[in-house]
Amino acid sequence: MKKDTFRGLIILALIASVCGDWDCIGVKLYELQEDTSDETRYFVCFTEKSDPIFYDCPDEYKFNVDTKSCTLELVGRTEPSCAFEGEVFVASNSDPCDQYWLCDESLSAETKTCDSDLNVNPNAKDGSNSNRDAEYRFNSLLLQCVPKKYWLCGDGIPDCSQTDQRNQKWSNIQDCGSFYQCIGNTLTKQNCPSGFYFNVTAQSCFHNAAGLCQLPTDWLPGLLVDPENMCKGNVGKFLPDPYYCKAYYYCVAEDTPYWKPCEDDLYFNNGACTKTVPSTCICETIDWEELLPSTATSVAHPNPSKYYFCKKGFVAVEESCPPGMVFNAKEKLCSY
Structure with missing residues (x-):
């Protein structure tokens, strides 16, 4: 074998070994994968024995490994825009159990911590500021700090197997007008009368005058897509992409959403790609x-x-x- 021929075979072998990194063996089928060489591209495997198929994201969009889709940047500002002194925001980009944004007299937002200094309860109207020695947590429904014993972080659902969580009522962080209570080992959810909200500090329902309790609206867009769970119970269904109104997810399996943009520059609306612009299309239609x-x-x-x-x-x-x-x-x- 000639030296040049041998050298050529080695080069071909090296090329083949590099290209072999892109084969579909061991890659989850129908799940979009990141093209690590170009953040505006992604690839998909439809069978284990096929070659991956590469796609380009739409203009201005980049592939997001968390949403398994092409999307815009999720953060456009570093702090919320204050409308008045004392305005409070949920700190969605930090620890929501402990920190929040508070607007000062110059209408600049500062990150505050519930247990820092004496400013533990910026909007307290129920006297919960009186116990300075208590450990506090940020209540995202009332936008104020409350004693730890009155607020469960995370999903806000009590664990009735824990005896220390059985002796009181707990806020439902998804609904101002209801609350959780452990009756023995049994978890229950109960409703306040219409127009009332559950005040966790007082452990009773109060009239929700002037919207004292309201579900928080994050000033930063949160991660609305959960690729691992969004298709549970939705296999075979088409789901809208909350970040891009010209695309959708198709649930191939309970743990596999397949993302795809509409063709011909159409919009995804009511389960199909159409010319009708959906109400969820906020900024994409701007020229x-x-x-x-x-x-x-x-x-x-x-x-x-x-x-x-x-x-x-x-x-x-x-x-x-x-x-x-x-x-x-x-x-x-x-x-x-």
Whole structure:
């Protein structure tokens, strides 16, 4: 065998070994995989014996390993936009059990910790600030710090096998008007009367005047997609992509959502790709070329006192107007 021929075979063998890293053996079928050489591309394996098929993300989109899809950047700001002094936000990008954002007199948001200094309860109206020696946790429904014994972090559901969780009622962090209670080892959920909310400190239902209790709206977009669990009970169904209104997930199996954009620049609406723009399409319809040199704008929200802040390349962020103001969609600002 000639030396050049031998050298050529070695080169071909090396190429084959490199390309072999991309075969589909051992790769989960129908699950989108990251192209580590290009963050705007991904690949999919449809059979173990086939070669992977590569796709490009739409313009401005990048492949996200957490959502198993092409999406915009999820964070467009480093801190919330304050509308008034004393406004409180859930700190979704840190420890939600302990930290929160508090707006100061200059309308700048600072990260606060419940047990730091004496400012443990910025909006307390029930006297829960009196016990300075207690360990506090941030109550995301009341947007204030409460003693640890009154607030369960995580999913907020008590463990009735623990004796110390049987002797009181606990907030339902998904609903102001209901609460959990362990009756013996049995977990129960009970409802407050209509128009009332459960006050965990007082351990009773209070009238929800002026919306004292409300489900938090994160100023940063949270991770709305859970690829491991989103298809449980949804096999064979099409699910909308909450971050991109021109794409959808198809549930191949209970643990395998297959993400795909609509063809011909259509929108995914009511289970199909159509020309009809869905209500979930907030910022994707903006023609950024018309707005140049600006790369950010505001869009109306169903709630007139709120609006969406849209920044090119980022997922929309929900914002609130100052108290008493509403959003003027024509002028793109808040006014009386």
